[in-house]
Amino acid sequence: MTKLKQAVDSVLRALCIVLFAILVLLVCWQIFTRLVLNDPSVWSEEASRYTFIWLSLIGISVATGERADVAIDLLVKKLPVAAQRWVTAVAYLSAISFATVFMVYGGYLNAKLSWNQANPVLPVTQGVLYLAVPVAGVLLTFYLCYHFVRIVLAKEDATAPEEMQVEL
Amino acid sequence: GSGGGNDAGQQSATVLKVAFNQNATHPQAVAITELSEKLKEATDGAYELELFPDEQLGSQAETLELVQSGAVDMAIVAGPLLEAFNPDFSVLNLPYIYDSPEHQMSVLNDPEITGDLYDSLTESEQISVIGAYHGGVRNVYTTDGPVETPADLAGQKIRVISSDTNVSMVGLMGGVGTPMPQGDVYTAIQSGVLNGAENNELIFADLGHSEIAAFYSYTKHLMIPDYLVANPAVLEAFSEDQRADLESLFTESVDSELASFDAKVTEAKKKAEDSGATFHEADVDAFREAVAPLLEEKISNDVTTAIFDKIEAAR
Amino acid sequence: MTDALTVATMLIGGMVILLAIGAPISISVALPSAISMVYVLGFEDGALASAQRMFNGVNSFALLAIPFFILAGVIMNNGGIAIRLINLAKVLVGRTPAPLVQTGVLASMLFGAVSGSAVATAAAVGSTTAPIQAKQGYDPAFSAAANVAAAPSGLLIPPSNTLIIYALASGGTSVGALFLAGYVPGILWGLTCMTVVYFYARRHPELKAERWTRPREALIIFLQALPALSLIVVVIGGIVSGFFTPTEGSAVAVVYALLLSFIYRSIKVKDLPGILMNAARTSSVVIFLIGVSTIMSFVMSFTRIPALLADSLFGWTDSKVVVLLIMMIVLLIIGIPLDATPAILIFTPIFLPIAVSYGVDPVHFGIMMVFNLSIAVISPPSAPVLFVGAQVANVDIAPVVAKLLPFMGVLVILLLIITFVPELSLWLPRLLGFL
Ligand code: NA
Ligand code: NA
Numbered sequence: 077m078t079k080l081k082q083a084v085d086s087v088l089r090a091l092c093i094v095l096f097a098i099l100v101l102l103v104c105w106q107i108f109t110r111l112v113l114n115d116p117s118v119w120s121e122e123a124s125r126y127t128f129i130w131l132s133l134i135g136i137s138v139a140t141g142e143r144a145d146v147a148i149d150l151l152v153k154k155l156p157v158a159a160q161r162w163v164t165a166v167a168y169l170s171a172i173s174f175a176t177v178f179m180v181y182g183g184y185l186n187a188k189l190s191w192n193q194a195n196p197v198l199p200v201t202q203g204v205l206y207l208a209v210p211v212a213g214v215l216l217t218f219y220l221c222y223h224f225v226r227i228v229l230a231k232e233d234a235t236a237p238e239e240m241q242v243e244l
Numbered sequence: 245g246s247g248g249g250n251d252a253g254q255q256s257a258t259v260l261k262v263a264f265n266q267n268a269t270h271p272q273a274v275a276i277t278e279l280s281e282k283l284k285e286a287t288d289g290a291y292e293l294e295l296f297p298d299e300q301l302g303s304q305a306e307t308l309e310l311v312q313s314g315a316v317d318m319a320i321v322a323g324p325l326l327e328a329f330n331p332d333f334s335v336l337n338l339p340y341i342y343d344s345p346e347h348q349m350s351v352l353n354d355p356e357i358t359g360d361l362y363d364s365l366t367e368s369e370q371i372s373v374i375g376a377y378h379g380g381v382r383n384v385y386t387t388d389g390p391v392e393t394p395a396d397l398a399g400q401k402i403r404v405i406s407s408d409t410n411v412s413m414v415g416l417m418g419g420v421g422t423p424m425p426q427g428d429v430y431t432a433i434q435s436g437v438l439n440g441a442e443n444n445e446l447i448f449a450d451l452g453h454s455e456i457a458a459f460y461s462y463t464k465h466l467m468i469p470d471y472l473v474a475n476p477a478v479l480e481a482f483s484e485d486q487r488a489d490l491e492s493l494f495t496e497s498v499d500s501e502l503a504s505f506d507a508k509v510t511e512a513k514k515k516a517e518d519s520g521a522t523f524h525e526a527d528v529d530a531f532r533e534a535v536a537p538l539l540e541e542k543i544s545n546d547v548t549t550a551i552f553d554k555i556e557a558a559r
Numbered sequence: 560m561t562d563a564l565t566v567a568t569m570l571i572g573g574m575v576i577l578l579a580i581g582a583p584i585s586i587s588v589a590l591p592s593a594i595s596m597v598y599v600l601g602f603e604d605g606a607l608a609s610a611q612r613m614f615n616g617v618n619s620f621a622l623l624a625i626p627f628f629i630l631a632g633v634i635m636n637n638g639g640i641a642i643r644l645i646n647l648a649k650v651l652v653g654r655t656p657a658p659l660v661q662t663g664v665l666a667s668m669l670f671g672a673v674s675g676s677a678v679a680t681a682a683a684v685g686s687t688t689a690p691i692q693a694k695q696g697y698d699p700a701f702s703a704a705a706n707v708a709a710a711p712s713g714l715l716i717p718p719s720n721t722l723i724i725y726a727l728a729s730g731g732t733s734v735g736a737l738f739l740a741g742y743v744p745g746i747l748w749g750l751t752c753m754t755v756v757y758f759y760a761r762r763h764p765e766l767k768a769e770r771w772t773r774p775r776e777a778l779i780i781f782l783q784a785l786p787a788l789s790l791i792v793v794v795i796g797g798i799v800s801g802f803f804t805p806t807e808g809s810a811v812a813v814v815y816a817l818l819l820s821f822i823y824r825s826i827k828v829k830d831l832p833g834i835l836m837n838a839a840r841t842s843s844v845v846i847f848l849i850g851v852s853t854i855m856s857f858v859m860s861f862t863r864i865p866a867l868l869a870d871s872l873f874g875w876t877d878s879k880v881v882v883l884l885i886m887m888i889v890l891l892i893i894g895i896p897l898d899a900t901p902a903i904l905i906f907t908p909i910f911l912p913i914a915v916s917y918g919v920d921p922v923h924f925g926i927m928m929v930f931n932l933s934i935a936v937i938s939p940p941s942a943p944v945l946f947v948g949a950q951v952a953n954v955d956i957a958p959v960v961a962k963l964l965p966f967m968g969v970l971v972i973l974l975l976i977i978t979f980v981p982e983l984s985l986w987l988p989r990l991l992g993f994l
Binding site: 110111115116118121122185186189190194195196197202 | 328
C-alpha cells in the first residue's frame with residue numbers, strides 16, 4: 077500500500093510540475109501574440125483555464141496525500157489520544173463521502189451530460205474537460221482511505237504535524 | 245424541497261426558477277417578470293416564474309447545464325452556447341443575416357423556419373428552446389475616429405467574444421479580432437492595447453466605454469439572439485391548454501421586450517452622448533460584402549442552407 | 560420550516576461540527592453544501608450540480624493570477640529578494656526608536672507590495688529579522704507580534720490574491736481598480752503598526768536607534784533592492800496601464816522574479832521543480848476551497864438565504880451607518896473561526912447588494928471587506944499569519960497574542976475610518992480613471 081502510494085505520489089507530482097510550467101508558458105504566449113505578434117491567440121486563454129483546473133484538482137490530491145490541506149485541530153488536540161483517533165476517523169469518513177458521492181459520482185454524471193458538447197475553441201469535448209472532477213475524486217478517495225486506515229491502525233498520528241499544513 | 249415542476253395536476257402553484265445573467269432592469273428580465281404575472285393569471289395560479297438575475301445561479305454556460313440536468317427549470321442563454329450541442333445553430337448567429345430586430349424576431353420565433361432546429365436538442369440534450377428574445381444590434385466603436393468602410397478598420401484591434409467565428413469576422417471586416425474577457429476591456433482600450441470593441445449601445449454606455457472609445461459606428465454586423473430554454477420535463481408537465489397559454493404569452497413578451505429594448509437603446513445613446521460619444525453611419529453594404537466568405541464557409545450543409553434561404557425569403 | 564431555514568441550519572451546523580472534529584476547512588464547507596444541494600434538488604441532480612459548481616466556480620481566467628502570484632512569492636522567498644528589501648527598510652527607519660522592529664514592519668509592507676500573500680510576507684520577513692532581533696535583546700514575543708500585525712498590509716497593497724477572490728465573488732469588479740484602491744489603506748495599515756511600535760519603544764529606551772547608514776552604503780543597498788522594487792512598476796504598472804490583464808501581469812511577475820533570482824544567483828535550474836511543486840500545493844488548497852465555496856454560494860442563492868439573512872440582520876434599520884457597522888461586526892466575528900477566502904466567498908453575495916443599495920461603491924466595499932478580514936487572519940484560533948509568525952520567531956502563540964492585542968485594537972479603529980471615509984480607498988483609482 078505504501079509502495080503504491082509512493083508511486084502515485086511521484087507520478088502526480090511530476091504531472092503538477094509539468095502542468096504548472098505549461099500554464100506559465102501559455103499565459104506568456106498569450107501576451108506575446110497580442111503585444112508582439114499583433115495576432116492575438118484565440119485558444120490560449122481557454123487552454124490555460126482548463127490546465128489550471130486540472131492542475132488545481134491534481135494538486136489538492138497531492139496535498140491531501142501529504143496531509144497538507146488546512147484544518148483546525150485545536151479542539152481535537154485537547155482530547156485523549158485514543159479519542160483523537162476516532163474523531164479524526166470520522167473527519168476522514170466525511171471527506172471520503174464527499175470525494176466519492178459528489179466528486180466521483182456527481183462528476184461522472186456531469187461529464188456524461190456534456191460528453192458530446194463541443195468546446196468552442198479546443199479540440200476536445202466539454203465532457204472530457206469535466207473529467208477533472210471525478211478523476212480528482214478517485215485520487216482523493218485513494219489518499220483519504222490510505223490515511224484513514226493508518227490512523228485507525230495507529231500507524232500515524234491523528235492530527236497532522238503543523239509544518240505539513242500548507243500556508244494559506 | 246421546493247417545487248421542481250414535475251408534478252402534473254398538482255393544485256398548488258409551481259414556481260419555475262429562471263436563471264438570468266444580467267440585472268433585473270434588463271428588458272429580458274422585465275419581460276420574464278411580466279410573462280410570470282400573465283402566466284399565473286392564465287393558469288389560475290398553477291404556474292409562475294421566479295427570476296434569478298445577476299448570475300445568482302451561475303454564468304449562462306453553467307445555468308444551461310443546470311437546465312439540462314433539471315436542477316434549474318429555465319434560463320436565458322446566448323445563441324452561441326447552443327452551437328456546442330448542434331453546430332447548425334451557428335447559422336442564426338452569423339453577421340448580416342437579419343435586416344432588422346423585427347425581422348430577426350419573426351424568423352427566430354417562426355416554427356416553420358426554426359422548429360426542427362430547436363427540436364433537435366430536446367431528446368438528445370434535454371434542452372427545450374421556448375423561443376428567442378432580441379439582444380441588441382452589435383456595432384463597432386473605436387478610439388480614433390468613425391469607421392465608415394472596411395479600410396478604416398485596417399490594423400485596429402477590436403475586442404470580440406472568444407470564438408473563431410468572431411475573430412474571422414472582424415478580420416474580414418478589416419480589423420484584428422482580439423478575444424478578451426469583458427472585465428479587462430476598459431483598461432485595455434485606455435492603454436491602447438485595444439483600439440476598440442464591438443457591442444450594442446447598452447453595453448457601450450453602461451460599461452463606460454463611451455468615454456474612452458467615443459466613436460460608435462453603425463456597422464450593424466451582428467444580432468445575436470438570446471434563447472429562453474427549459475428542461476423538457478418542465479414543459480411536459482404542462483397541460484395542453486397551459487402549454488398553449490405559455491406559447492402565446494411568450495410571443496407577446498417577445499414584442500414587448502423588443503419595444504423596451506428599443507427604449508433602452510435610446511436611453512443609452514443619450515447617456516453616451518452626454519459623456520462625449522458620437523454616433524456615425526457606416527457603409528453597411530461594404531461590410532456585408534466583406535464578410536460574405538464567412539457566410540459561405542459556415543452555411544455548408546442542407547439544414548443550414550434551408551434555414552438561411554427561409555430567413556432571406558422573409559426579409 | 561422553509562427551505563431557506565432548513566438549509567441555513569444544515570450549512571451552519573454541519574460546518575461547525577466538521578471544523579470542530581478537525582476536518583479540512585474545504586471539506587467543512589463542501590459536505591454540508593453538497594448535502595443541502597441534494598436536499599433541494601434530489602440525489603442525482605444535487606450530486607451533479609455540486610460537481611458542476613466546483614468545476615465552473617474556478618473556471619475563471621481571473622483566478623489564474625492566484626497560482627502565479629503564489630509562485631512568484633515562493634520564487635522570491637528562495638531568491639534573496641526578502642533580505643534586500645529588509646536591508647532597504649533598515650536604511651529608511653534605522654534612526655527611529657526600536658529600529659529593528661520598525662524595520663520588520665516596513666519590510667513587511669515592501670515585501671507585501673511585491674508578493675500577493677500575507678503568510679509569505681510573515682514567513683519571509685520574520686524568519687530573517689527574528690534571529691537578529693533576539694540577539695540584540697528585543698522581546699521576541701513583541702517582535703513577532705509586530706511582524707504578524709504588519710504582514711496583512713500585503714493583502715491590501717497590491718498585488719493581492721484576496722482582492723482577486725473578492726473581484727470574483729462580487730461578479731467582476733475591476734481587479735485593476737481594486738489594486739489601486741488597496742494602496743492607501745494598506746499603507747495606513749503599516750503606518751498604524753509603526754505608530755504602535757513607536758509608543759512601545761518610548762517605554763523601552765534600551766532599544767536604541769542605530770546610526771545613520773553612510774550615504775554611499777545606503778546607495779548600494781538601494782541599488783541592490785531596486786530590481787525587486789521595480790517589480791512593482793513592471794507588474795502593477797503594466798496592469799494599471801492596461802498593457803496586460805491582472806492574470807497576465809501575474810505571469811509576468813513569475814518570469815520577472817525568476818529572472819531576478821537567476822541574476823542574484825540565488826536559484827538554480829534544479830531547484831525549479833521543487834519550487835513549482837511548493838507553489839502548486841499551496842495554490843491548489845486555495846483553489847479547491849474556492850471551488851467548494853461556490854457550491855455553498857449557489858445553494859444559498861437557490862434557497863434565497865441572502866434575502867432572509869439580509870432581512871433579519873438589516874430589516875429593522877434604514878441607516879447606512881448602522882448597516883455598515885453590523886456588516887463590520889459580523890465579518891469580525893466570522894473571521895475568528897473562518898479564513899478570509901471562504902468568508903469573502905460566502906458573505907460578498909449577501910452583503911454587497913445591500914451595501915450597493917445604500918450607495919456604497921463595490922470597490923470601496925471590497926477594500927472594507929478585505930481590511931476587515933485581514934484582521935481575521937491574525938485573530939486566533941484560525942489565524943494562519945499568526946501561526947507562521949510565531950513559528951518563524953520560535954515563540955509560543957499565547958504571549959504573541961497578548962502583545963498583538965494593542966495592534967488589533969488600533970487596526971479596528973482604522974477599519975472604522977476606512978469604512979466611513981470612502982475617499983481613502985477611492986481617491987487613487989479615481990485619479991487614474993478607473994472609476
Ligand atoms: Na500584496
Ligand atoms: Na481568525
